[in-house]
Amino acid sequence: MGAGLSGLACAITLEKFGIEPAIFEKRSRVGDRFVNGEILFSLLTRPVRDCIAYLSEKHGIYLHPTANLQKMTLYSPQEKAVFEGHLGFTNVRGREHNAFEAQLSRQVKSPIRFHSEETYEGLLSHYTHVVMAAGDGEYAKQTRNFREDLTVSLRGATVEGTFDRYAVSAWLDNDMAPSGYSFCIPLSDTEATIVIAYPDDPHKEPPDPELLWDRFYERACRDLNQPLRITDQFQITGYPVGICRSARIGNTFYVGNCFGSLMPYLGFGQFSALLTGVYAAFDLAGQGHYEELTAPLRQSYEDSLVLRRAMERLCDSDYDRIVRMLGGRLGGRLIENEHLNPLKTISFLLRPYIKWKQGVTS
Ligand SMILES: Cc1cc2nc3c(=O)[nH]c(=O)nc-3n(C[C@H](O)[C@H](O)[C@H](O)COP(=O)(O)OP(=O)(O)OC[C@H]3O[C@@H](n4cnc5c(N)ncnc54)[C@H](O)[C@@H]3O)c2cc1C
Numbered sequence: 001m002g003a004g005l006s007g008l009a010c011a012i013t014l015e016k017f018g019i020e021p022a023i024f025e026k027r028s029r030v031g032d033r034f035v036n037g038e039i040l041f042s043l044l045t046r047p048v049r050d051c052i053a054y055l056s057e058k059h060g061i062y063l064h065p066t067a068n069l070q071k072m073t074l075y076s077p078q079e080k081a082v083f084e085g086h087l088g089f090t091n092v093r094g095r096e097h098n099a100f101e102a103q104l105s106r107q108v109k110s111p112i113r114f115h116s117e118e119t120y121e122g123l124l125s126h127y128t129h130v131v132m133a134a135g136d137g138e139y140a141k142q143t144r145n146f147r148e149d150l151t152v153s154l155r156g157a158t159v160e161g162t163f164d165r166y167a168v169s170a171w172l173d174n175d176m177a178p179s180g181y182s183f184c185i186p187l188s189d190t191e192a193t194i195v196i197a198y199p200d201d202p203h204k205e206p207p208d209p210e211l212l213w214d215r216f217y218e219r220a221c222r223d224l225n226q227p228l229r230i231t232d233q234f235q236i237t238g239y240p241v242g243i244c245r246s247a248r249i250g251n252t253f254y255v256g257n258c259f260g261s262l263m264p265y266l267g268f269g270q271f272s273a274l275l276t277g278v279y280a281a282f283d284l285a286g287q288g289h290y291e292e293l294t295a296p297l298r299q300s301y302e303d304s305l306v307l308r309r310a311m312e313r314l315c316d317s318d319y320d321r322i323v324r325m326l327g328g329r330l331g332g333r334l335i336e337n338e339h340l341n342p343l344k345t346i347s348f349l350l351r352p353y354i355k356w357k358q359g360v361t362s
Contacts, residue, residue: 006256007133008104009277017285024116034234035094037185037193065089071167076319081327148242156195159228253280264308
């Protein structure tokens, strides 16, 4: 149910094992939504360093990214740090010929049934197994199988300008994205996605999204040293971030964001979504147990949640301190040391701090 990253990765893998999936997609075609740039950030997928090579070598899934990411500039209110090296990949999503979902759909042989109005219950009554790949936790929530940890608001735009397609920029600044982040991800040498993403705080008056966006847009034009002409815009509110309680219940598999692929820290979820699709197919083909195969992804989710909770307590001067530190030798070490899993390490170090802070504030 759903022909996005996880659903299509599952279908491709099932076909490799000689199982023909029935694929249901509610939209009129694959990726029929706004276009945006996304990142596969290798610091967050360790021990896998090169996701694209891993997916093709290990799982026979072939993806062409927009570019291999060689540089990231990280800004805080007063500081700036530049990271260089093999940092990952950028790619396109949405209504584009080269969007990841479009690339995957060309690798699937089974037909995709578009405009689907099939319900989960309807599919369950017709098929032996259902793979829930609808892109959010809604169905998992309805079946009482989802722990929602937060919701996120996003606002983004496609902009025209001059970009280095091998480089992205990111901002940590509470005036633009409170407890969140902002990004500029090139789609080509002349187009990029700019986006702000921040968690919704149920205990506070929501910030004025227009004000946040105006501040970010002005800052992005200033730091990127050019006027950015907006050609398209998108906005998402209440995007749920959480994780299913069981990856498989009966003959239903929860994959992608229905599993909990979306990492609470930065909202990255593509690699995990693809892997959950592959792993569900492994289980269906008798090649492994889905719960066991997804256990490391579940752990990454929990580690990322620790980072998210820590980030919610940081003020702008903390961001400045962190960016200054990362700009020094620490940043270089994190990138160069392939054996280090930064997510795991930082979350391990932060756990006692979060507990202490919780104790102080409660
Ligand atoms: C703006 C934005 C920026 C992001 N940036 C990044 C990034 O930089 N890096 C990163 O790694 N991740 C990023 N993510 C997260 C990443 O895109 C997701 O984690 C990933 O796409 C999840 O894959 P999925 O298969 O669960 O869902 P999707 O790929 O979204 O697929 C879900 C599919 O299910 C279909 N569907 C929904 N309901 C039904 C239904 N009832 N019946 C049939 N079909 C249905 C949808 O139409 C869609 O085609 C971002 C997400 C957003 C929204």
